[in-house]
Amino acid sequence: SQQGEEDPQALSIQEGENATMNCSYKTSINNLQWYRQNSGRGLVHLILIRSNEREKHSGRLRVTLDTSKKSSSLLITASRAADTASYFCATLTYRDDKIIFGKGTRLHILP
Amino acid sequence: SQTIHQWPATLVQPVGSPLSLECTVEGTSNPNLYWYRQAAGRGLQLLFYSVGIGQISSEVPQNLSASRPQDRQFILSSKKLLLSDSGFYLCAWTGGVPINYGYTFGSGTRLTVV
Numbered sequence: 001s002q003q004g005e006e007d008p009q010a011l012s013i014q015e016g017e018n019a020t021m022n023c024s025y026k027t028s029i030n031n032l033q034w035y036r037q038n039s040g041r042g043l044v045h046l047i048l049i050r051s052n053e054r055e056k057h058s059g060r061l062r063v064t065l066d067t068s069k070k071s072s073s074l075l076i077t078a079s080r081a082a083d084t085a086s087y088f089c090a091t092l093t094y095r096d097d098k099i100i101f102g103k104g105t106r107l108h109i110l111p
Numbered sequence: 112s113q114t115i116h117q118w119p120a121t122l123v124q125p126v127g128s129p130l131s132l133e134c135t136v137e138g139t140s141n142p143n144l145y146w147y148r149q150a151a152g153r154g155l156q157l158l159f160y161s162v163g164i165g166q167i168s169s170e171v172p173q174n175l176s177a178s179r180p181q182d183r184q185f186i187l188s189s190k191k192l193l194l195s196d197s198g199f200y201l202c203a204w205t206g207g208v209p210i211n212y213g214y215t216f217g218s219g220t221r222l223t224v225v
Contacts, residue, residue, distance in 0.1 A: 033213050040221070042117075042201055043155075045213030088154065090214075098145065098170075099214065103154035 004089040004102030012108040019076040021105040023089030030092045037086045113138035117217030130189040134202030142204040144185040149199040197224045
């Protein structure tokens with residue numbers, strides 16, 4: 001069953017601009033994670049935010065979590081061509097020891 | 112350091128043929144192991160996961176099966192492939208309960224059933 005849903009499905013921005021992607025989920029979570037996937041490659045873990053955290057930073061990445069709205073956002077600042085990839089949110093519920101992925105946002109950074 | 116190996120990278124198989132994809136993890140013990148499938152332009156679908164040798168949980172009933180013959184080895188199999196089995200197969204691992212850790216993924220196997 002689908003737990004996380006990313007929005008938008010696709011996003012194109014100019015290099016140097018900020019990119020924001022959103023994720024909504026349905027049930028209470030233990031944590032929420034964001035992953036990046038370059039075309040034809042495996043996924044790379046970017047950042048994990050726990051349900052009791054509201055914001056987390058890692059380099060040019062900023063993740064927020066609003067458990068009351070069951071939503072999260074991933075902000076990439078000062079985008080670069082190398083940021084072109086698909087970005088997935090994934091949620092871990094309290095019941096399970098597995099994470100469920102959304103369908104992803106395809107980000108394209110224009111030169 | 113921990114590494115995950117997945118092979119082969121690409122595979123073209125005829126309908127009705129068997130399948131065996133292998134995934135191994137190095138540098139850790141008793142990992143949780145996972146098989147995901149990704150259809151073209153889609154998200155990831157969890158197929159199987161294992162928390163220990165011989166322990167397999169199936170998420171989606173289909174003609175695929177998984178086995179864990181050794182602690183750090185996870186195998187995805189099929190006796191007879193269908194066209195709908197085409198996709199990108201990803202193996203992943205995490206150490207113990209994944210409350211504080213993300214998953215580490217292999218590089219994937221692109222399977223085309225013809």
